[in-house]
Amino acid sequence: MESYLTSVIKQFEYYKSLGDKTFQELSFDELQKEFAKDSNSISIIAKHLVGNMLSRWTNFLNEDGEKEWRQRDTEFENTFTSKEDLINNWNTGWNCLFEAIKPLVESDLSKIIYIRNQGHSVTEAINRQLAHYAYHIGQIVFLGKLLKGKNWQSLSIPKGDSKTYNKEKFSKEKGRRHFTDDL
Secondary structure, three states, X not given: OHHHHHHHHHHHHHHHHHXXXXXXXXXXXXXXXXXXXXXXXXXXXXXXXXXXXXXXXXXXXXXXXXXOOOOHHHXXXXXXXXXXXXXXXXXHHHHHHHHHHOOOOHHHOOOEEEEOOEEEEHHHHHHHHHHHHHHHHHHHXXXXXXXXXHHOOOOOOOOOOHHHHHHHHHXXXXXXXXXXXXX
């Protein structure tokens, strides 16, 4: 289970990096763009993720993950005033997550925590949040790709480069490593 904690931290770092790289490619106006009425811009999705992170990871082992002070509905209102404001907020959410998860030890994983009074083992709660964040960060990346079109800098294996990518990977000796180690 120690390898689980190491792996899941790397997974969260990977998904954060996808968001970071998407933000780097876009202007503030692009981050604010909504493609349809009542759709969410990248800024709104990021704001929702931060609200979720602050609620879930603050006093993670000791308090319900849905805090009374969380105003979830306001997470879907566009209030960022600059790209810097968005990125600072984004980093605040991720810092809260990493400060909660990095000190965990194997014996913590079977403890029960609550989200809206529903009991979860710590492992289940971590998996729930990892899946939730991956879902929304996938949306962020997809919207970024739509906005940039042919000018998008791929965050994975670019189209048409699979053979080259695989050749490079298979040229290395077999070994146990996390897929993010080479990124």
